[in-house]
Amino acid sequence: MVDLYWRNIWEQKGCHDAKNPNDGALAAMAGRDPETFDRDDRCSKWLKDCLNRDQKKILEVGCGSGLYIDQLSGATVHGNDLSLTMVSHLKSRCASLSLLQCIAWDLPYLDESFDVAFSNSVYMFFPNENRAEKAFREMVRVIRPGGSGAVIDVHDEDKRSAYEKYKLDTLGEEEFLRRKENGLVHLHLSKDWFRVLADELHLNMTILDEDPEVHATAHVKYDVFFTK
Numbered sequence: 239m240v241d242l243y244w245r246n247i248w249e250q251k252g253c254h255d256a257k258n259p260n261d262g263a264l265a266a267m268a269g270r271d272p273e274t275f276d277r278d279d280r281c282s283k284w285l286k287d288c289l290n291r292d293q294k295k296i297l298e299v300g301c302g303s304g305l306y307i308d309q310l311s312g313a314t315v316h317g318n319d320l321s322l323t324m325v326s327h328l329k330s331r332c333a334s335l336s337l338l339q340c341i342a343w344d345l346p347y348l349d350e351s352f353d354v355a356f357s358n359s360v361y362m363f364f365p366n367e368n369r370a371e372k373a374f375r376e377m378v379r380v381i382r383p384g385g386s387g388a389v390i391d392v393h394d395e396d397k398r399s400a401y402e403k404y405k406l407d408t409l410g411e412e413e414f415l416r417r418k419e420n421g422l423v424h425l426h427l428s429k430d431w432f433r434v435l436a437d438e439l440h441l442n443m444t445i446l447d448e449d450p451e452v453h454a455t456a457h458v459k460y461d462v463f464f465t466k
């Protein structure tokens with residue numbers, strides 16, 4: 239199973255024993271660059287905007303170390319992740335969050351039970367489009383009519399070759415090929431792939447390219463925001 243390679247990586251990253259890790263350590267756990275992680279990025283601003291519109295029951299699918307949900311005061315916050323170690327770590331750090339381990343394409347929540355649901359830097363780890371589609375439909379299912387959703391940090395299928403060139407240049411050929419052979423590759427999705435689903439599910443969707451200044455691979459990624 240291709241997705242097992244990624245799963246092992248997230249289980250290992252979640253085994254962090256620091257009791258009060260700083261933002262840099264939390265970013266590293268989530269596979270982010272600690273130097274460029276910004277608590278006031280586009281995703282955080284979008285979440286604040288949802289809260290300001292009184293959308294206060296929030297779910298993060300694939301919440302990792304909890305960088306986006308650990309400081310949402312005044313909200314009822316749920317998170318889940320495939321990695322048991324990530325979920326356990328976040329539970330010990332933030333007792334007020336409702337957390338569970340599950341897979342993004344099979345969410346154990348009732349229909350229309352959240353004002354907001356989102357995933358940040360998660361879809362790239364899905365094994366194929368079929369799983370990504372199931373995960374997106376699940377996210378839409380659990381959002382109430384009028385609620386908001388987002389899929390953030392998606393690898394753009396139309397920019398795949400630019401991304402592969404970047405990886406080849408930064409990793410070198412040997413490591414690049416080793417990762418490919420071991421299934422450590424990212425899923426790429428086109429913007430049209432999301433637009434087709436938005437039409438079918440009657441979502442009002444906006445797709446924004448990431449700011450290339452923000453981090454090294456932002457030039458090949460985009461963010462999807464929608465209302466149901």
Ligand SMILES: C[S@@+](CC[C@H](N)C(=O)[O-])C[C@H]1O[C@@H](n2cnc3c(N)ncnc32)[C@H](O)[C@@H]1O
Pocket residue numbers: 248249268269270299300301302303304305306318319320321324340341342343357358359360363364
């Ligand atoms: C790059 S981290 C992002 C964590 C967090 N969303 C953030 O932005 O800081 C990716 C997370 O997605 C989780 N993940 C990967 N595949 C998943 C799946 N199929 N279902 C649920 N979570 C998954 C991983 O365990 C990991 O914690």
